[in-house]
Amino acid sequence: MTSSSAASRKALSKIACNRLQKELVEWQVSPPAGFKHKPTDNLQRWVIEVNGAPGTLYANETYQLQVDFPEHYPMEAPQVIFLHPAPLHPHIYSNGHICLDILYDSWSPAMTVSSICISILSMLSSSTVKQRPEDNDRYVKNCRNGRSPKETRWWFHDDKV
């Protein structure tokens, strides 16, 4: 349900390919703690296993992240979503969309898959309550045509989580 935009995506540019190959090599040498990724021949989509950190609400739980890279990665951010079932978290919608600034407006081309993973795990780890975002139903309904979270205009305010 979430792959429609990826299917129509343009192939990776040469620069994106080089960069991703480099990231893949570095990942294999030192993957971020708590993550597993088995490289496939599809460089453009990585499916990464996330293990909830010990001592947090998500300890002993395993989830899957799907990372799709655009043609002009790393100038453009990758699309990162949780595959079903997404963890119950105040910033993660039931369709897997993640409300995390670095995936959208705060993306920088100096970030890597590894650094994204670390941010996501830290977001999970700091959660004090397992629940969906307040507007989950409305948002998920609006996304039914399979649109990417990158097309959402995320609007940010500080809070006390």
Next chain:
Amino acid sequence: MAEEVLIEVEAVQAVYGDDCLVLDKYPPHLHVHIKPRTADVSSQQFVEAVIGIRAVSEYPDEPPHISIIDSKGLDEQRQKHLVTGIHNRACELSSCAMLVALCEEAVERLSSMNHPDGNCPLCLYPLVEEDADNKLPFMKLMSCFHCFHCECIIRWWNWLQTLKETDSTNISGATLHVSGEMENQKGMHGATQESVGTCPVCRKVFHAKDIDHVLALVGTHSQLRSEESDVSDDKRLLQSDSENIRRLKFEATLKLQQENSGLIEPKKNEVLLPGTFLPQPITHPSTVSDKETTEQQHADQVINAETSSGSPSDRPSSSKHRYSGMRKHQGRNSREQVKQWIRKENDSTN
């Protein structure tokens, strides 16, 4: 005794001028801003440091304590190398007047380390590549000293400018998630169309003039730019008169530097004291991975717009280091790291 030491402090002030801050005259406590010898070509300066020299009343029998107050372009390992080098020199010169000599030692060390370290944060390949076939020119942003391959930072620059053009011609809400970034983060360019970019590492804003020196280099590598067809063109800037003049000056300076083994910058009021003058490049302990890059090589390479070499990039690629300045990452504790975003209400359709 104290009188001789006071004269020494004055000597340091004479040589380093405003770059020397005297916190205490006796026993001397100085902060000296040290830069590598780059013939004043600031775009070719990749490192700098403020060195703290703190003597006790037993000085010079007791060597002064050396510390790094501030630095740019130096990771921990290189900072340590610098301090150790100065400290060793202080032990060698024990019971001689050594303050000026220690500063000179720092200049030597920094000159030999005057190249970027680690990987380009954009392509993740080493900035200083040993393999001659793979050499790419690199640059630093003038404000923050973060270093990139020229072609990589130019690609980012062009990307940002393209986004901005798209932004100003196409003001429809929902699809502008990326260009929105620029407005949110800078929140300052508003109606003005001044060209600005952000450092990918620390997000410090930089201007067209900050990468001016790089555009010149990239102009000679035009094939790099055709690789991605949608980047906008900077020919106008590259071929402007002022740019040509600037380049000529730059090349003349480098030629001079090359002919004089890098030593063309006259020291302000040079004072010669015993142990002050270090005419030969010193050799460095081989335990440190910075092998010596001679000034000569350096000048050659700059003229060819090639990466300076002679320094193996065998350090760990240190992704930690790469992100050390990331505003959004670092300096946030895990609690702050999670921020609540809500969607803009009027954005429900697509």
